[in-house]
Amino acid sequence: MPIRRPEPIAVRRNRRPKPKPETDALGFGRFFTDHMFMMDYEDSRGWHDPRIVPYGPIELDPAAKVLHYGQMTFEGMKAYRSPSGGIRLFRPDMNLKRLSRSNVRLGIPPIDEELVSEAIRRLVLLDRDWLPAAPGTSLYIRPFILAVEPLLGVSPSREYRLIMIMTPVGSYYEKGGDPVSIRIETEYVRAVRGGLGGAKTAGNYAASLKAQEEAASRGFAQVLWLDGVHRKYIEEVGSMNVFFRIGEKVVTPALSGSILDGVTRDSVLRLLNHWGIGTEERRIAIDEVAAACRNGTMAEAFGTGTAAVVSPIGELDWDGERLLVGNPGEAGPLTRRLYDELTGIQTGRAPDPFGWTVALDGSEEPAKPGRD
Amino acid sequence: MPIRRPEPIAVRRNRRPKPKPETDALGFGRFFTDHMFMMDYEDSRGWHDPRIVPYGPIELDPAAKVLHYGQMTFEGMKAYRSPSGGIRLFRPDMNLKRLSRSNVRLGIPPIDEELVSEAIRRLVLLDRDWLPAAPGTSLYIRPFILAVEPLLGVSPSREYRLIMIMTPVGSYYEKGGDPVSIRIETEYVRAVRGGLGGAKTAGNYAASLKAQEEAASRGFAQVLWLDGVHRKYIEEVGSMNVFFRIGEKVVTPALSGSILDGVTRDSVLRLLNHWGIGTEERRIAIDEVAAACRNGTMAEAFGTGTAAVVSPIGELDWDGERLLVGNPGEAGPLTRRLYDELTGIQTGRAPDPFGWTVALDGSEEPAKPGRD
Incomplete structure (x- = not known):
C-alpha cells in the first residue's frame, strides 16, 4: 500500500482537563497529558483517520496480534521548555527515521514521517501547558504502533494503530546525577x-x-x-x-x-x-x-x-x-560536560551549532532540523 | 503476594450469541466463541475477580506496559470432541505448568493453576456448542497474561490481567497433511x-x-x-x-x-x-x-x-x-502413525495409556490428568 497524501488531523478537545502534577512528583512516565494522537491502518486503505482525541483507554480485540505476538514498534523523544518560554524538540527526524527502520524489521507498513512529525507538533502545542519548566524536566513523547488485527495465526498483521501519548517527566533516575x-x-x-x-x-x-x-x-x-x-x-x-x-x-x-x-x-x-x-x-x-x-x-x-x-x-x-x-x-568531567552541553542545546540555553533542535512555536526563529 | 484461596468464578452470559462459522471456513484463530474468561492482579490484592463475560473488546490504558515492553506470557491448548459427543482436553496440566515457568522468566506473579484449570473447564462447557465435530477440527484455548500497569518506566508491572479466549479451528496449515x-x-x-x-x-x-x-x-x-x-x-x-x-x-x-x-x-x-x-x-x-x-x-x-x-x-x-x-x-509412515495416534488419543478414538486426556463432562468417565 503506498503512502497516501496526508489527511488533515482532526482534533477533538478534552473538555475535562486533568490537574497538572507537582514537579517533584513527576518521575518517569507516570502522568499523561490531556490528549493523544491516533491513526489507523488497514491493508486496503493504508494509514487513515489521523486524529487528536482526549487521552483515555483504548479498545482492543482480545485477539489483537500485538497482545500475543508482540508485533509493535515505538519511539521516545522529548520536548523541552526554552528560557524564553518556547518549546523545542531534539532531532525528531532521527526518531522518525529509526521508527521507519524498526517497522521494516517488524514487518510493519511504512509511515508518512512528515504526517507523524506534524502530529507531534500539533499534539505538543495543544498540551503545551503540560511541559514542565524546572531544570531537568521535559515532556516525553511516546509514539507506538500496534498490530491490531484480531487473528491468532503467526503472521504479520493487516491492521495497525499508531498512537502517540505524552508524559511530563522529571529525572529518569531517582538518584539524579550521582554515579x-x-x-x-x-x-x-x-x-x-x-x-x-x-x-x-x-x-x-x-x-x-x-x-x-x-x-x-x-x-x-x-x-x-x-x-x-x-x-x-x-x-x-x-x-x-x-x-x-x-x-x-x-x-x-x-x-x-x-x-x-x-x-x-x-x-x-x-x-x-x-x-x-x-x-x-x-x-x-x-x-x-x-x-x-x-x-x-x-x-x-x-x-x-x-x-x-x-x-x-x-x-x-x-x-x-x-x-x-x-x-x-x-x-567525571567529560560526563558532566556532555550532559551540560546536550541539555543546554536541547533546552535552548546553549547555541545549537548542529541544527539539532526544532522550535515549535512562533516566539522563536525555527531552527532547521538536523540532516544526518 | 501469596496465591489466595480461589474465589468463585462469576458468569455473565452473552445474550447475543454469534452464528457459528461453517467448518470449511474455520482456519486458525479467526473466529472466537461467545465468552471469555478474565481475572485481575494488583500487588496489594493478588489475583482477584475471576469472571466469565461475553467475548468483546478489552479496554487498556494506552500506557499499559504490555503495549510498550511486551511483558506477557501465553499458552495454547485444545479441546476435542470425542466420538460419543464428549469433550476432552489434552494434557492441560502441562500447559499450565509451562505458563507458570514462562511467568517466572517474564517477572509475572504466579497464578493459581487449579483456578485457571477450573476456568478452562467452565469456559469450554459454557461454549461447548462452538466445538466443531469434523475430523481434524478442535477448539483452541488461548490463555494469556498482560502487564497492564499504565507506567512507562522499564520495570515489571504491578498490575496484570489474565484473559482466556477460544477459537474453533480447522487444520492449521492450508495444505493439510501434505509435506x-x-x-x-x-x-x-x-x-x-x-x-x-x-x-x-x-x-x-x-x-x-x-x-x-x-x-x-x-x-x-x-x-x-x-x-x-x-x-x-x-x-x-x-x-x-x-x-x-x-x-x-x-x-x-x-x-x-x-x-x-x-x-x-x-x-x-x-x-x-x-x-x-x-x-x-x-x-x-x-x-x-x-x-x-x-x-x-x-x-x-x-x-x-x-x-x-x-x-x-x-x-x-x-x-x-x-x-x-x-x-x-x-x-512418512512414522509421521503418519504419530499423527494418527496423537489425534486418536486427543479425540478419544484411541485408548489413552498415559492418562493424558481430561474429560470435561459427565458423559464419560473422567480420565486422570497425566502426572509428568
Missing part, C-alpha cells in the same frame, strides 16, 4: 545479532525485565549487557548505550545489529568529535573494561539515552568483583 | 540462550515475523531456525519443535534454553519410547541434516505443536540447495 552501580549480566541476554536488538520494539525490553529485577534486588541501578554469542563483548547498559573513557580515548560498542542506534549516542559521538576528543566505535571486551578499571585508566563511564540523556556509572560488579570507575561518588 | 517446503533461515535469529526462547511470550514470535514473511514470499511454508550463537544447530521449525528420522533413530534438538518445551514434543518422545523406537535429544548440526538428506538416510522430518499436532516436512532449502526428505510428496 550508579551497574551489575554485569552474565546469565541473561538482551538480544543477539539476527534478532530484534537493533529495533525499538517490545520484545527487547521484555527480555530485560528479569535481569533488571534481579540486579535491583541486589542494589544495582542497571545491568550491563554482554553479547549473546561470545558472552564477552559490551552491548548496552539497561536500556541505554554505553561509553567508556579509557585514558584519553572515548570508546563505545559499534552498531553490530544487536544494539540500538541511539539518538543521544550519535549526538555524543558528534559532540566529542566536534571537541577534538578521539572516539572509537568498536567491539569492547568485558576483560578490557575490567583491566582498565583495575589499572586505573578507566577515567569515566556513562550511559546515554533519551530518558536519562547522560547517566554516570560509578562502579561495575562482575560476579562479585567491584570494578571502580574514575573518582568514586562523582561524575 | 511442506521449509527454508533454512541463515540471516534472522529467533532466540538465544539467556534470552526468552524457552518461554512462551510475544517477543519470540515478533522476532520470527520478518523471516516467516520472506520465506512465504519465496513459496516456503515455514523457516527452520538455527541457533543464534554458532548459527549451526537446529532449533525449531516455524513455531514448532522439529524431529528428524535419520536411519532408524529419531532425533530432536535438546532443550537448551532457547527452544520451547513443547507439550506435543514431549508426547511424541514418550510415544516413540513406548513403541520401542530409539530417540535422541541432542544438538543437531545443520550439516548433519544436509548430509543425511544428500545420502538418503533422512527418512522423515516433521514439526510438532499444539496447533498442527504433527506436520510433515518434505524438503529443506539451504541457501538455494534443495534437500529432499524421504519420499517426495508424501508424509
Whole structure:
C-alpha cells in the first residue's frame, strides 16, 4: 500500500482537563497529558483517520496480534521548555527515521514521517501547558504502533494503530546525577545479532525485565549487557548505550545489529568529535573494561539515552568483583560536560551549532532540523 | 503476594450469541466463541475477580506496559470432541505448568493453576456448542497474561490481567497433511540462550515475523531456525519443535534454553519410547541434516505443536540447495502413525495409556490428568 497524501488531523478537545502534577512528583512516565494522537491502518486503505482525541483507554480485540505476538514498534523523544518560554524538540527526524527502520524489521507498513512529525507538533502545542519548566524536566513523547488485527495465526498483521501519548517527566533516575552501580549480566541476554536488538520494539525490553529485577534486588541501578554469542563483548547498559573513557580515548560498542542506534549516542559521538576528543566505535571486551578499571585508566563511564540523556556509572560488579570507575561518588568531567552541553542545546540555553533542535512555536526563529 | 484461596468464578452470559462459522471456513484463530474468561492482579490484592463475560473488546490504558515492553506470557491448548459427543482436553496440566515457568522468566506473579484449570473447564462447557465435530477440527484455548500497569518506566508491572479466549479451528496449515517446503533461515535469529526462547511470550514470535514473511514470499511454508550463537544447530521449525528420522533413530534438538518445551514434543518422545523406537535429544548440526538428506538416510522430518499436532516436512532449502526428505510428496509412515495416534488419543478414538486426556463432562468417565 503506498503512502497516501496526508489527511488533515482532526482534533477533538478534552473538555475535562486533568490537574497538572507537582514537579517533584513527576518521575518517569507516570502522568499523561490531556490528549493523544491516533491513526489507523488497514491493508486496503493504508494509514487513515489521523486524529487528536482526549487521552483515555483504548479498545482492543482480545485477539489483537500485538497482545500475543508482540508485533509493535515505538519511539521516545522529548520536548523541552526554552528560557524564553518556547518549546523545542531534539532531532525528531532521527526518531522518525529509526521508527521507519524498526517497522521494516517488524514487518510493519511504512509511515508518512512528515504526517507523524506534524502530529507531534500539533499534539505538543495543544498540551503545551503540560511541559514542565524546572531544570531537568521535559515532556516525553511516546509514539507506538500496534498490530491490531484480531487473528491468532503467526503472521504479520493487516491492521495497525499508531498512537502517540505524552508524559511530563522529571529525572529518569531517582538518584539524579550521582554515579550508579551497574551489575554485569552474565546469565541473561538482551538480544543477539539476527534478532530484534537493533529495533525499538517490545520484545527487547521484555527480555530485560528479569535481569533488571534481579540486579535491583541486589542494589544495582542497571545491568550491563554482554553479547549473546561470545558472552564477552559490551552491548548496552539497561536500556541505554554505553561509553567508556579509557585514558584519553572515548570508546563505545559499534552498531553490530544487536544494539540500538541511539539518538543521544550519535549526538555524543558528534559532540566529542566536534571537541577534538578521539572516539572509537568498536567491539569492547568485558576483560578490557575490567583491566582498565583495575589499572586505573578507566577515567569515566556513562550511559546515554533519551530518558536519562547522560547517566554516570560509578562502579561495575562482575560476579562479585567491584570494578571502580574514575573518582568514586562523582561524575567525571567529560560526563558532566556532555550532559551540560546536550541539555543546554536541547533546552535552548546553549547555541545549537548542529541544527539539532526544532522550535515549535512562533516566539522563536525555527531552527532547521538536523540532516544526518 | 501469596496465591489466595480461589474465589468463585462469576458468569455473565452473552445474550447475543454469534452464528457459528461453517467448518470449511474455520482456519486458525479467526473466529472466537461467545465468552471469555478474565481475572485481575494488583500487588496489594493478588489475583482477584475471576469472571466469565461475553467475548468483546478489552479496554487498556494506552500506557499499559504490555503495549510498550511486551511483558506477557501465553499458552495454547485444545479441546476435542470425542466420538460419543464428549469433550476432552489434552494434557492441560502441562500447559499450565509451562505458563507458570514462562511467568517466572517474564517477572509475572504466579497464578493459581487449579483456578485457571477450573476456568478452562467452565469456559469450554459454557461454549461447548462452538466445538466443531469434523475430523481434524478442535477448539483452541488461548490463555494469556498482560502487564497492564499504565507506567512507562522499564520495570515489571504491578498490575496484570489474565484473559482466556477460544477459537474453533480447522487444520492449521492450508495444505493439510501434505509435506511442506521449509527454508533454512541463515540471516534472522529467533532466540538465544539467556534470552526468552524457552518461554512462551510475544517477543519470540515478533522476532520470527520478518523471516516467516520472506520465506512465504519465496513459496516456503515455514523457516527452520538455527541457533543464534554458532548459527549451526537446529532449533525449531516455524513455531514448532522439529524431529528428524535419520536411519532408524529419531532425533530432536535438546532443550537448551532457547527452544520451547513443547507439550506435543514431549508426547511424541514418550510415544516413540513406548513403541520401542530409539530417540535422541541432542544438538543437531545443520550439516548433519544436509548430509543425511544428500545420502538418503533422512527418512522423515516433521514439526510438532499444539496447533498442527504433527506436520510433515518434505524438503529443506539451504541457501538455494534443495534437500529432499524421504519420499517426495508424501508424509512418512512414522509421521503418519504419530499423527494418527496423537489425534486418536486427543479425540478419544484411541485408548489413552498415559492418562493424558481430561474429560470435561459427565458423559464419560473422567480420565486422570497425566502426572509428568
